Amino acid sequence: MTAIREIDPAGDFLVCEAGCVLEDVQNAADEVGRLFPLSLGAQGSCRIGGNISTNAGGVNVLRYGMMRDLVLGLEVVLPDGRIWNGLRSLKKDNTGYDLKQLFIGGEGTLGIVTAASLKLVARPAEKVTLWLGVASPAVAVELYTLFRTRLGELISSFELIAGLGVDAAVEHLPGVRAPIEGSHDWHLLIELAWSFDEGLLERAEAVIEEAFEREMIADGTIAQSGDQAANMWRIREGQSEATRNIGNIVRSDVSVRTSDIPDLVDAVDRFVRSEAGDVRILPFGHVGDGNLHFNFLLPFDNDSPERHKLLLNRLYDELDRRGGSISAEHGIGRMKQAAMMSRKSEVELDLMRRLKAAIDPDNIMNPGVILPAD
C-alpha cells in the first residue's frame, strides 16, 4: 500500500495509497513541478493514512491549511468490511453530504483510510527564511499583523520560540549555531516564498526595515544560504530534542485566536512564577494559526505526575476562558479523552455519539479512542 497511483500537474492532484511516507509524496509532487505542502518534523517516517486520520498540521498550515484542506477524495474500508470508493479528484463536488470529512481526523474510529487523492499547489521558486529577536509574544503578534498586511499569502511559516528553547538548541544540538547574537526572550522564525526567481528578498527587507524603524525588533537576520536556513529550522524542529537536556518537559498542543496568544502566555507565566517557582514556560509554535506547543520546563529533581496534572489543568483553564482548544493538531486519542469530555457540551457529545453509532454501530473501530468505549 505504498504506491503513487496517479499524478496530474495540470489537475493539481495525486492519488496515493495510505502507506505512502509523507516525504515520498512530497518528492513525487516536486518531480512534476508542484508542491505537496504538508510539512512536519516526522515527514521522513509518517504515513499518509495517519496524516489523514489525525488531520495533521505542521509548519505550513498558515498558507496551505491542515491535511483536511488537502484531501480531494478517499477510499475507506468501513466497519462492516465494505469499501467506500470516494476516490474522486475533483476540486468541486456538491453532490450530497461530504462523507470524506468523517474520516479525516476521525482517528480511525469510523473506518480505515486505504487511499487518497491529494491536492497539489504551485511550487515556490524563491524562498526567504529570516530570524528575529523580539521582546514579547505581544510584539510577535504585532509583527505577524504587519507581515500579513505587507506580504499577504506569501508567508508560509511564522514560528514563535521561547529564548530558553533557542538557547537549549544552540547548546545541545550538534552543529547548531545561534542565528543572532545576544540573549532574547523570544524569537521568530519566518519563511516567505513565491513562484518567481527573484525580488522577494528585497520586499522582505523592506518590511524588516519598517519593523526596525517602528522599534518592533531587537535584532534580526535573513538566511544567506540554504545552510543558514536549515540551521534556523533545526532549532525550531529540534525543540523537543534540545529542551529535554535542560529539564523535564510537560508537553501540550493548544490553540487560541492569534490575538489572544500574548494574554494566554502572560496569564500562564504569571501563574507559574507565583505558584510553581522552579517551573518555566517553554512555548513554541505557529503564531498565525494561534497554535502553541505550550510546554513547561521542570527541574530534573522536582518532578511528579501531580505537578504535570496541575500545570496542564491550569493551562486548560486559561484556554477555556478564551474559547481555546486543548488539542490543536495532535487529536484526542485516549490521553486527552477525559479533558475533552469534561469540556464539550452535552449537545456536542450527543452529536459525536450519534455519528459514531451511525457508522460503527458495533464499536469495533478503535474503540475507546476519542469517545469512551462504553
Place this chain on the structure above:
Amino acid sequence: MTAIREIDPAGDFLVCEAGCVLEDVQNAADEVGRLFPLSLGAQGSCRIGGNISTNAGGVNVLRYGMMRDLVLGLEVVLPDGRIWNGLRSLKKDNTGYDLKQLFIGGEGTLGIVTAASLKLVARPAEKVTLWLGVASPAVAVELYTLFRTRLGELISSFELIAGLGVDAAVEHLPGVRAPIEGSHDWHLLIELAWSFDEGLLERAEAVIEEAFEREMIADGTIAQSGDQAANMWRIREGQSEATRNIGNIVRSDVSVRTSDIPDLVDAVDRFVRSEAGDVRILPFGHVGDGNLHFNFLLPFDNDSPERHKLLLNRLYDELDRRGGSISAEHGIGRMKQAAMMSRKSEVELDLMRRLKAAIDPDNIMNPGVILPAD
C-alpha cells in the same frame, strides 16, 4: 439575524449571523484591511446562511477555496430544537469529529445554521485583470498550467467563456464592449492579485509575452482601468442574462479534472453537432477548478423538455466516463436528486442515509432534499 458580532483582523476572522448579506460581510472585512474572499454574482442579495448550507463556490475558489474552506465555526439549530454552539474562531482544533462539516453543504437537511465564524485573508493591493482570445479549451488548459507555474497562487480567477457567449454579451448587455477585436472561438478572463502596490503588471506581461511567443494566444489585452476590468467581469457575470437573448438555454454545473476539460468539451460538441444539428454548446466557467457551467443553446422554435433531458443525460454520461460531478457548486436539492441517486454507489447512499437518520431521525429538516423523503 443580520449582525456582525465580532471582527478581528489579527486573528483573521469575523463572526456574523446567518442573515447577513454576503456583500455586507465583504465590506466589513474590507474596512479592517482584510478580504472575505467568497465572491459570486448574487453577492448583493444572497445570505451567509445559504452560502454555508449550499457550500457556495464562485469566481475565487481557485485561490481561496469554497465556503467550506472559509468556515471556522458554526451555531446550528438541530432538528430536535437544541442549539449546537460550535461557534469557535480557531484555525486549528482537533478535538473529536469536525461536526461543522455536516452542516456545510448539508442543504438544510441536518440543521439550520444561525451564525458562523468566517476566515478572513490578506487583502490584495495590486490587481491585474486580463483577457485572452484562444483557439480551444485545450489551449486554455495549457495556458492555465503555464500561468500556474509562473504565477502560482497569485491567480485569483481563470475563467473560460465560449465565443458565442462573449458575442451575445457584447450585443445584448447595455454598455458592454468587446475587450479584444475580431471573433474568437474561446476567451479567457484572468485575474491576478497580490499584497504589494506595484510590480505584478510587469510580471503578468512577461507571462503573456511568453504565451504569445509560444503561439498559445491569438489576441489579448490587460485592463488599463477599473472600468475596463469591470467591463470584462460584466461579460463573465452576465452570461446567463446575455445568452437568453439568442436562444433557449439548458443549464448545468459540472466538474471534471482540469486536464479532462478539453476532452469533455470535444466529446459533447461532437455529439451535439452530429445528433442535434441546431443546438450549440455554450460552456463557461472556472478552468482551474475543473468546473464548467456547461450550457446548451437551443433555437427558440425547436425546444422541448425531451431535448433538455437528452442533452443533459448525454452530458452526464460523458461525466461518468471521466469521474466527474453533475453538481460542482449548485448542490442537489430536488431537481438533481434522480441523477444523483442513479450515480452514487449503494455504499455511499447507505452512508448518507445513516448520517441523515442519525441527526434528523424524524426527517423534519427539508425532507425530500438531497435524499428522497421516503
